[in-house]
Amino acid sequence: MIIIAFVIAFAIVAYFAYRDKAVRGCRWRKDSNRDKGSLQFYHCVACGAEAYTSTQGPPRDCKANVGGRPL
Template identity: 60%
Template sequence: MPLILITFIIVFLIVAYVTRRGTDTRACRWRKNASRDKGNLQYYRCAACGAEEYTDAKGPPQDCKSKVTSRPL
């Protein structure tokens, strides 16, 4: 019985490692640049991944935009 439990724990750790291996490890750190604001839209640039975003919400964007491929405003 203990051998089965230890095997199960090892398999679980391997699966957890493999599934997290491809995810981003650094969270976005948004920096506001007021000189590039356009009216009510506030300009933010991520210090970690380099993504750029205009938003009209209060505060920085909530999710990473580094994988989005669209034309800038």
């Protein structure tokens, strides 16, 4: 019985620890000087990604692996 409770507790902790894994490492900072109209500029101090967003608050996803098209 104790083993079953331990497994259930471990599963719950693992679920909450990894549910937002894509955003967990990003720490977005707003830079109002680089805003463009209604688009707000954010820079991640953890991975160096830069992004514009039109929603309230920082981007929800990590943009580190998002690249532009090759020339």
